[in-house]
Amino acid sequence: xxxxxxxxxxxxxxxxxxxxxxxxxxxxxxxxxxxxxxxxxxxxxxxxxxxxxxxxxxxxxxxxxxxxxxxxxxxxxxxxxxxxxxxxxxxxxxxxxxxxxxxxxxxxxxxxxxxxxxxxxxxxxxxxxxxxxxxxxxxxxxxxxx
Numbered sequence: 001x002x003x004x005x006x007x008x009x010x011x012x013x014x015x016x017x018x019x020x021x022x023x024x025x026x027x028x029x030x031x032x033x034x035x036x037x038x039x040x041x042x043x044x045x046x047x048x049x050x051x052x053x054x055x056x057x058x059x060x061x062x063x064x065x066x067x068x069x070x071x072x073x074x075x076x077x078x079x080x081x082x083x084x085x086x087x088x089x090x091x092x093x094x095x096x097x098x099x100x101x102x103x104x105x106x107x108x109x110x111x112x113x114x115x116x117x118x119x120x121x122x123x124x125x126x127x128x129x130x131x132x133x134x135x136x137x138x139x140x141x142x143x144x145x146x
Contacts, residue, residue, distance in 0.1 A: 006031040010135060013115060022057070022068055022109045025117050029132030043130065050127040056082050057109070059092040062099060068109040073125040076107070110136075 004012065006028045012018045013025065020028070034040040056079050057068040069076045069090075081088045092099070096110055100120065110118040118136035125131045 016115050019114065022111065022117060026109060026132050029119050029135045030130060032133045032135070033130050047128045050129075053126050054082075056080050058088075058090060061089065062096045063093055064112075065094060065096040066097065066111040068111065071107070072105065072108040073107040074105040109135060 006093075009018070009028050010025070010032075013020060031040070034043065039098075053071065054069040057070055058077055060067040060069055060075060067075075075090075077088070088137075096112070100106075100110070106120040106122050108120050111121065112118075119132050119134050121131045121134060123131075
């Protein structure tokens with residue numbers, strides 16, 4: 001076990017010293033919004049009674065990578081397969097870059113490879129939550145001190 005700040009954990013992920021799945025990458029990027037544990041505690045106490053949203057990422061296979069679509073994204077299905085029973089596979093012949101050039105409503109994680117993720121969010125988070133910092137593993141910039 002090793003304590004790491006969110007930016008340190010992301011840097012270790014980028015350098016392939018450790019790996020964590022996209023949902024944890026998303027949460028580390030969310031934690032980068034806070035400069036201290038006290039600030040995080042104040043935020044979580046203030047929004048604790050607001051509620052939560054249940055969501056399941058939906059994978060979109062593109063010509064050169066994958067996109068995990070999240071609720072609110074314009075490509076997110078109206079009726080997502082929460083159980084995996086429907087075995088819905090979304091795919092496109094477009095490249096990820098081309099999909100990202102299209103103006104739209106984004107709430108997604110771009111997966112170029114196992115250690116190259118990027119988060120794109122331009123929606124308002126529900127329940128007074130906070131969006132993750134939009135971090136791209138190829139060029140990250142963040143200043144959390146957690």
